[in-house]
Structures are given as C-alpha cells and as structure tokens.
Amino acid sequence: MDIAALQAFRAAAETGSFSAAAERIFLSQPAISKRIAALEGELGTRLFDRIGRRVQLTPAGQALLARARVILNEIEDARRSLANLAGEIGGELSLATSHHIGLHRIPETLKRFHERYPEVRLDLRFMDSEAACAAVLRGEIELAVVTLPAGPIPQLKAERIWDDPLEIVVAPSHPLARLRDASAKALLDYPAILPGPGTYTRGIILDALGSLRTRMRVGMTTNYLEVLKMLAVIGLGWSALPRTMIDDDLKVVQIKQVRIRRELGIVTHATRTVSNAGQAMIRMIREAA
Missing domain, CATH: 1.10.10.10 (Winged helix-like DNA-binding domain superfamily/Winged helix DNA-binding domain)
Structure with missing residues (x-):
C-alpha cells in the first residue's frame, strides 16, 4: 500500500x-x-x-x-x-494555536523562529483549543499552543506557560458598571456573552460561578475573544475577558468571591517523538514567556 x-x-x-x-x-x-x-x-x-x-x-x-x-x-x-x-533543525513543523494566543502571545516568537530557522517549513493552523488538542491526539499536529483543558486528557502532555486571569467586564454605560463588590447573583439579571458550548474557556468561566452556572442567561456566543470584547463594548451584555484585553472601553465588575483563571500553554502527544524543530519552538516559547 x-x-x-x-x-x-x-x-x-x-x-x-x-x-x-x-x-x-x-x-x-x-x-x-x-x-x-x-x-x-x-x-x-x-x-x-x-x-x-x-x-x-x-x-x-x-x-x-x-x-x-x-x-x-x-x-x-x-x-x-x-x-x-x-541534530539538524529542518523539515516541517505543524503547529496549531488559538486565534487569541496567535495574535497576542506568540507573534514575536514566530518571527524569531522563522529568522533563526528559515529552513523549517512552518505549517501554522489557527483553530479552537479543543480542536487543536484533538488534532494533536490524532497525530495531525505535532504541537499546539492553546488554552489548556481543566483536567488531564489521556495521551496528551500539557505544559503551562502563561497564567491568564479573566475579569467580568461590561461597557461603562452598563448598569453592572455602577456596582461595587457585587454578588454573582447580579449577573443573572443581564445576558451573558460567552464562548461557545464545549469550549475550555466557557467551562472555566461557568465553573467559577458555581451553582449559578445553570441559571445564566447566555444571549450570544462566539469563540473569538476579540468579538466578545466588541459585543461587550457596545453594551449587549457582560462577558469575561483576559486582563490583557481590557482597556478604557470596558469596565471591570468586581464580583465577590469569584476568581476566573485559565492556563495557556503547549500540548504535545505523550508517546510520540517531538522533532528537533518542535523542541526548538518549545524552547523559544519558554524563553519568551
């Protein structure tokens, strides 16, 4: 064959x-x-x-x-x-990353890698973190730089590179923006704008809200955090975004006893060989972080 x-x-x-x-x-x-x-x-x-x-x-x-x-x-x-x-670093390196990490965390690393190892053909794919992990598991992708799953996945090796705290945010004109040390129950009165069902980030957000998670009114969903930000900025509801994305267009809502934190990092297959090019990329990501 x-x-x-x-x-x-x-x-x-x-x-x-x-x-x-x-x-x-x-x-x-x-x-x-x-x-x-x-x-x-x-x-x-x-x-x-x-x-x-x-x-x-x-x-x-x-x-x-x-x-x-x-x-x-x-x-x-x-x-x-x-x-x-x-010991040579060449050939093809298949790398998957989420849009958020690809835009905000690794552009400089990708640039440096390309400059240092021009003989490596980089097969870079943007996909949701869950799809990227599945692709590594199937052997389609050598490594992924993504939001890490909350729990272990058999046959996958996950390495935390960045802590990524999230905050509840709204437009400055939103009623929630006037609250101080609000109870999480206050969120029930307004629609949420969250990543889609089944995503790691959505699960992390809802888990942080405890027993209220089943009572949340989700008005809109998208897996692109930049779009979530835009929808929150124009006042269509509250969302949870990484601190690195928050600017003067948004107001952080301080919710009592609610801490939302996700981890970003590198996922590889636990039993497969990582190429020299893959190992070099991992080293450069660690150094940059």
Missing part, C-alpha cells in the same frame, strides 16, 4: 475536500484524485462518496481512516526520531 496514497486519503478524509487536501499536503487536486483512485483500485472498494465539491467517507473509508492514521503516525514518528539523531 503506497504511503503517499494514504497521506492523500487521510488529508481528504479530514478536510472533506480534495482541493483542501491538496492545499494541506502541497499537491495539485488532480494528483490527490489520482492517488485516491489508485488506492481505491488497489483495495477494490470505494472510499469516498462524491457529493458536489465535498467528499464523504464510505463505511470502507471510515474503517481505513483509523488504520491509516496509526500507520502514518508511526512512520512520521520514526522519521522524526531518525532526523533528531542528526
């Missing part, structure tokens, strides 16, 4: 598109189609249903995907191990 065909298959399965798969692994779309057609011919079964411009795995394709990931992850891990023996 051809490794290149398996790589094309995995990319198409994970992106749901031959064109997106071509962009991911730096091939033309006809090359992707040719490799997958050859793989289907070798296996004697159809792996994808073509639906317009999208593709969907058949039952046979779903069965192959799990095995293809294991095979390709083992091959990639072996390649990294052998390359590490030479």
